[in-house]
Amino acid sequence: MRRKDGVFNKLVNLTKEHKNHLHILEETIPVSEQFEYFNFSKKLRENETPYIDRNYLISLLFTPELSIEEKRKYLSLLAGIADVAAYRAIETYHSSPLEPELANWSAMALVESRILLNTDLTGEQQIFVSTGLGGHSGKLRYFFVVASKGNRPFTSLQSEIIEREFRFQFNLTGIEIEKEEKEAYYFTYLVLADLAIDIKELVDATIRECNEYGHFIHPESMITNTKILSKEDIEKHLAPNGSTSGSAQSIEI
Incomplete structure (x- = not known):
């Protein structure tokens, strides 16, 4: 199998041009799980109403009685809100997940939220780099x-x-x-x-x-x-x- 030289060269150029706007997924998360997160989040947001109550989502995220599937949904929705409070909520959850099964999911939500927030604050393009090994x-x-x-x-x-x-x-x-x-x-x-x-x-x-x-x-x-x-x-x-x-x-x- 051959290395993808075109992709590598493009990445090197992006590193030089946008060094301060690169975001690397640090956690070791299987690529299949990363694709699952982005596909799920994309479909979820396409079907949601334009207005989402941030504070309500945060309260639900930290409600112990809710299912893993529900928490998965709230993490993805919060990650799509360009808001410091939403980012901090995801960060707090990820630091000590109530549901250990969502450690990878919350890591993905956190980096997506960080990118969205940086884009909103700076008005500049952000670049996300992820691999299976982080x-x-x-x-x-x-x-x-x-x-x-x-x-x-x-x-x-x-x-x-x-x-x-x-x-x-x-x-x-x-x-x-x-x-x-x-x-x-x-x-x-x-x-x-x-x-x-x-x-x-x-x-x-x-x-x-x-x-x-x-x-x-x-x-x-x-x-x-x-x-x-x-x-x-x-x-x-x-x-x-x-x-x-x-x-x-x-x-x-």
């Missing part, structure tokens, strides 16, 4: 796998080379390592990278640098920002008869 402090979260050639176990020296070279590149580019794990024949990384960084090119270039010491790493990496791959998924991909054995995963933005 982000933090203006950076996107990526998960990637670095595997050996032929699934041969790494030697201690080879492992040291991988750790050293990747940490050097990460320090050089301001990439933050959230998690690093080593298995017999592959490494996994969970990192935060600035939007302007071409993470695939950086990872592949670092692999080429490591391979100057003996060509022991598969030249292509598996990279995704949609989900954290399980050990079972990774080893299935890397298996000799795996459907995507040795190939690069697409970066979805």
Whole structure:
């Protein structure tokens, strides 16, 4: 699968032009749930009356007896109101949801409310960036796998080379390592990278640098920002008869 270079380049340009108006969804929320939220909210608002009593919706949101489906509706309606009180209500709810099942839904409502409020206050276009893995402090979260050639176990020296070279590149580019794990024949990384960084090119270039010491790493990496791959998924991909054995995963933005 190939990376969507056109989308990536567009994102880099938007980052440069509208840096102060970017909003990144920080929570790790499956893309399917994000689509569900926006589709639900769109249909809901199309069928609602033009006037919505903000205070009434807020009181309903914090009423314990109401169902999850009702709370889902009130969060979406409040997110569509360009109002500080509506935003604060969603923020308060999200900080400690009465219904834990709505943690992701309230996160989506909060970022939508923030974007709408900023648009209303500044009169300027806001840009929403979301991925399945989310982000933090203006950076996107990526998960990637670095595997050996032929699934041969790494030697201690080879492992040291991988750790050293990747940490050097990460320090050089301001990439933050959230998690690093080593298995017999592959490494996994969970990192935060600035939007302007071409993470695939950086990872592949670092692999080429490591391979100057003996060509022991598969030249292509598996990279995704949609989900954290399980050990079972990774080893299935890397298996000799795996459907995507040795190939690069697409970066979805």
